[in-house]
Amino acid sequence: MSDTLREKEKRKLLMRVRRIRGQLDAVERRLEEDASCSSVLQQAAACRGALDGFIAEVIEDHILENFVNRTSKRDDMRVQAAEELVEIVHSYFK
Incomplete structure (x- = not known):
């Protein structure tokens, strides 16, 4: 993953975290x-949905960086x- 793409993904994740903080x-x-x-439960459910989306995005980034981009990673990594x-x-699922 290029540095530019990493920075873009980082900014996107930071924006998600800030939105979640606002919901909390x-x-x-x-x-x-x-x-x-x-009303409290509705807002809490929105927070949970936003956090689930954040977790999914981080997992996706992890997979793409470590498993798809095989050119710069060794097998043990x-x-x-x-x-x-x-x-x-x-x-997460416990």
């Missing part, structure tokens, strides 16, 4: 305002990356 701030505001449970990815996915 909205949950906090709703709690402080004694909003209804349904790819095996290690695969093992890390499996651990992350398992921890």
